[in-house]
Amino acid sequence: MSPIVVLEGVGKSYGGVPAVTDVNLEVAEGERLAIIGPNGAGKSTLFGTIAGEHRPTTGRVTFDGRDVTRHRSSSRAMAGMSRTFQVARLFPTMSVRDNLFMAALTGQRRGIKFWDMFSGHREVHERVDRAMEDSSLTELADAQASALAQGARKTLEMAMAIVQEPRILLLDEPTAGMGYEDARAATTQLKRMLDGRRDMTIILTAHDMDVIHSLAERVVLMANGQVVLEGTPREVAEHETTKALYLGHGGGAA
């Protein structure tokens, strides 16, 4: 299948200090890719160059055949990219339902149609209802986002990204900061939310091997800002390089 994202020689420095160096990567449409690596490996930075909130210092990012290297994240979102952050970003004083409604509305790739407004955004409300069902948030529909427990906040953030029906979903550490039980529950929930969306390309970063085995088909291992290994989740998890890297960082996920 043709690649939906191509990175060519992508590098990003902060004040002259390289965080990502010369990354070449192709992601096929519909693929589910995990980017893993120890703390500070450059995962979030690389992610930011794909999503558009970091402009690469070197190289080129192509999305759906178009060079988007200089495009802002807002224009990439309009072209069909949605992302979540390592720390969830919500509208804290709004209800779960209204958070999803805002996300669905702002993520409308086709723009807001006259008929939508005329019909009271019926199609958008239907998508919001489906998103709440898929994410088991229906009972919390009227709860204020700031009052949600951490797991539910994260689920809401993911539902907000998915309700936009993006072509690419970018998930930065979907279980970051969660304890074991919450992380397992969130992973199961996320898998369920993505099950009916096989056409959606997913790129995620994770430390959590359960997330990687549950959601990814291919894994790219980063260290010191570079891609050092790639393969299936099992191949990468069992590789000496992965073991050495994670042991060198106090054990941990892989």
Ligand SMILES: Nc1ncnc2c1ncn2[C@@H]1O[C@H](COP(=O)(O)OP(=O)(O)OP(=O)(O)O)[C@@H](O)[C@H]1O
């Ligand atoms: N805004 C920034 N300004 C300066 N340096 C930064 C900035 N963001 C990241 N860095 C540095 O770039 C390197 C890569 O960071 P990055 O956050 O991309 O790693 P990561 O793999 O996502 O790590 P983690 O697993 O902790 O999330 C690190 O050395 C980090 O200190």
Ligand SMILES: [Mg+2]
């Ligand atoms: Mg990170």
